[in-house]
Amino acid sequence: MRILVTGATGTLGGALVPALLRSGHRVRALSRTKREDRGNVEWVWGDLVSGNGLAEAVRDVDVIAHLATGGRKGRGAVDVTGTRKLVAAARQAGYPHLLYTSCVGADSVASGHLRHKLEAERLVCESELGWTILRSTHFHQALDRRLSDFESLPVLAVDRSMPWQPVHTGEVAARLNELIAAGPAMDELEYGGPQVLNTEELVRTWLQAKGLHRPCLPVRFPGSLYAAQRAGELLTDAEPKGRITWHDHLFPASVELSDDFASEHTASPTSPANQPEQDPDLHVYGGDEGYERPTRG
Numbered sequence: 001m002r003i004l005v006t007g008a009t010g011t012l013g014g015a016l017v018p019a020l021l022r023s024g025h026r027v028r029a030l031s032r033t034k035r036e037d038r039g040n041v042e043w044v045w046g047d048l049v050s051g052n053g054l055a056e057a058v059r060d061v062d063v064i065a066h067l068a069t070g071g072r073k074g075r076g077a078v079d080v081t082g083t084r085k086l087v088a089a090a091r092q093a094g095y096p097h098l099l100y101t102s103c104v105g106a107d108s109v110a111s112g113h114l115r116h117k118l119e120a121e122r123l124v125c126e127s128e129l130g131w132t133i134l135r136s137t138h139f140h141q142a143l144d145r146r147l148s149d150f151e152s153l154p155v156l157a158v159d160r161s162m163p164w165q166p167v168h169t170g171e172v173a174a175r176l177n178e179l180i181a182a183g184p185a186m187d188e189l190e191y192g193g194p195q196v197l198n199t200e201e202l203v204r205t206w207l208q209a210k211g212l213h214r215p216c217l218p219v220r221f222p223g224s225l226y227a228a229q230r231a232g233e234l235l236t237d238a239e240p241k242g243r244i245t246w247h248d249h250l251f252p253a254s255v256e257l258s259d260d261f262a263s264e265h266t267a268s269p270t271s272p273a274n275q276p277e278q279d280p281d282l283h284v285y286g287g288d289e290g291y292e293r294p295t296r297g
């Protein structure tokens with residue numbers, strides 16, 4: 001199949017593109033940065049918010065894996081406006097299967113970024129295309145980067161009452177690949193990591209992996225999203241679930257993890273992976289949106 005991947009330069013896209021190629025699919029990858037085709041990846045330039053380039057991007061594709069997001073700071077421009085424009089372009093192009101990636105909790109936590117994810121889900125469900133939605137829990141790679149932003153702090157504030165169920169992007173990509181092969185599910189599915197950890201467990205394992213020693217100061221994060229996370233709204237019992245633990249991710253010698261696409265294709269200058277966020281409001285662990293755009297200091 002020919003598959004358009006939006007968000008191909010992002011955290012999950014970096015795992016999905018090689019997984020699709022290994023399955024024998026032809027990949028068209030969308031980015032706001034122009035780049036040369038490489039190997040079996042055809043790059044197309046486009047911007048979901050303006051709609052520029054979308055007609056060319058969706059032409060003759062069987063499936064659209066729609067991963068692109070503006071994250072917490074995007075204020076819905078990519079997730080809502082961009083999804084609306086992508087749906088319109090897809091309808092013009094012959095109704096390919098639209099697979100949309102969302103977040104666990106989008107349907108129950110009416111807060112910030114998750115509100116935008118739910119609105120985008122609604123656009124997908126009502127698109128009259130064949131569709132599938134996969135809601136995931138936080139990605140290992142995104143949490144790892146987020147914690148790295150606080151590496152220089154002498155003390156780390158942790159809320160032990162906050163549960164996390166992180167999942168590896170390689171496994172989310174494999175699940176997406178299965179869903180693509182299965183065809184439109186016309187359903188919202190969930191996918192989470194193998195274990196639930198509290199913030200202190202998460203942080204202590206991470207400190208150990210980085211060889212750092214920092215005292216952890218117990219705190220209680222305020223706000224409605226933290227309350228929802230505390231109540232377990234960002235967790236899922238759905239099966240199948242990932243098998244790679246947070247520990248496995250941080251101590252990769254214990255399992256075989258590959259991210260070949262990421263090593264071959266550097267993220268574009270506009271990609272969130274290349275945009276350190278200097279946000280004084282950004283909380284250490286948890287953010288206020290269920291997950292944060294990855295940041296790199």
Ligand SMILES: NC(=O)c1ccc[n+]([C@@H]2O[C@H](COP(=O)([O-])OP(=O)(O)OC[C@H]3O[C@@H](n4cnc5c(N)ncnc54)[C@H](OP(=O)(O)O)[C@@H]3O)[C@@H](O)[C@H]2O)c1
Pocket residue numbers: 006007008009010011012013030031032033046047048049050066067068069070071078082101102103104117135136137138139142143268269270271272273291292293294
């Ligand atoms: N991160 C998590 O922990 C997590 C957890 C659950 C679900 N999810 C969901 O998984 C999906 C992928 O997340 P991610 O963390 O991999 O994303 P990410 O690393 O933040 O990457 C965002 C991607 O969106 C693209 N993008 C941003 N604005 C765009 C625009 N105006 N037009 C076209 N493309 C645009 C970027 O491409 P260019 O910069 O190359 O244009 C980039 O590839 C999202 O739907 C997200 O909601 C994420």
